[in-house]
Amino acid sequence: MTKHLLAGFAACLAAAGTANAFTPRVSDGVGVTEFEEWTFVTPEFWVKADDQGRSQFTLGSGVIAVADPDEWDDLGGPGGAGPKAPRPGNPDQTFDIGFNSQLMSPAVTVPTSGPVAIQFDYSWRPEDSQQAYVRAVYGDGSDAVLLDLNTGNTADTDMPDTNPDINATFQTVLAGLPSDSLALAFEMVDAGNDWWFAIDNIRVFNPLPGGEVYLEENFDGLLPELTGVLDDPEGAPLRNVGEPDERPGRLSDGTLGWTQEPPAGWEINTDDFVSTGPLGGPLQVTGVFGVTRVPEPTTVVLGAIAMGLFAARRR
Known part of the structure; x- marks a missing residue:
């Protein structure tokens, strides 16, 4: 019996050690779970x-x-309950900065001499303190900001003629890279109940005719993983009096439309991600306020093993 238990213990440890690093979020009534990070x-x-x-x-x-x-922020108002930073020039007022999340691509091998083109489509609507950055992250530990969406665009509007970033394509070409390992980091930081940053159709490639494609991701491979709403809307606070008893984000027709888990090799860094923005960074504001996750797999596995060993000893 002990031999079999030890063998199972080793197998469980091995499984825990190779478990997906992504830990799902759970519904807790604080923040719309589908849009936490x-x-x-x-x-x-x-x-x-x-x-x-x-x-x-x-x-x-x-x-x-x-x-x-x-x-x-549409469930429980976590934006207003999280970390705050003084408004520049007016320290008696504050910004809500409780939403800080980073999406990181896999690292790919590229020629340090270049040319290396980076291209993606995006949508950005600014408000208050929210910041968005796209960084090239190199294998030597250095990084470079490729796109700073906070400079030159403070148009809180959905009108394309006023906010050209509402539906845009970014492209740049790099040369003289410090490392042959390159990843892309997409960051939304120093945000409260503000707006959004959305991306699609990411490509890293050699722009010369017939050039190699180093990274290509449009997220459509996640279509089989899509689910409907996670939270049960019953009992959730209504957004406005008179609206149907459905939490924003729910599709009443049952359309499948979202998933938490990123594509293979991609990472969502939130819990340990320190804001890189000008407000949250100096305060060391970390992660997204109010996010609750399922127990770590290792904790669950070890707890079950300990209970099993205890029961076996009592027999």
Whole structure:
């Protein structure tokens, strides 16, 4: 008996050690679970949560990646309950900065001499303190900001003629890279009940004719993983009096439209991710306020093993 228990113990430890590093979020009534940190949705699901200009992102299709603290705040109001930072020039007032999440691509091997082109489609609607950055993260530990969406665009509007970032394509070409290992980091930081940053159709490639493609991701491979609403809307607070008893983000027609889990090799860094923005960074504000996750697999496995060993000794 002991021999078999020890063998099972070793097998469970091995399984725990190789478990997916992604730990799912759970419904806790604080923040819309579908939109706590980066998430992956169909445009239909996202727009039905509330349009407010989200339908303007026509370059995104199939499945898109979204960081949307506006939708996150629609259950329990976590934006106003989380960390705050003084407003620059007016320390008597504060910004809510409780939403800080990073989506990281797999590292790919690229020629340090270049040329290395980086391209993706995105949608960005700014408000208050929220910040968005896209960084090149190199194998030597250095990084470089490729796109800073906070400079030159403070137009809190969904009108394309006023906010050109509501439906846009970014492209740059790099040369003289410090390392042959390159990953992309997409960051939404220093946000409260603000707006969104959405991306799709990421490519890292040699822009010369016939050049190699190093990374290509449109998130459509997640279509088989999509589910409906996670939270039961019964008992959830209504957004406005007179609206149906459905929490924003739920599709009443049962359309499957979202998943928490990223594509293979991609990572959502939230719990240990320190804000890189000008407000949250100096305060060392970490993660997204109010996120609850399922127990770590290792904890569950070890707890079950301990109970099993205890029961076996009592026999």
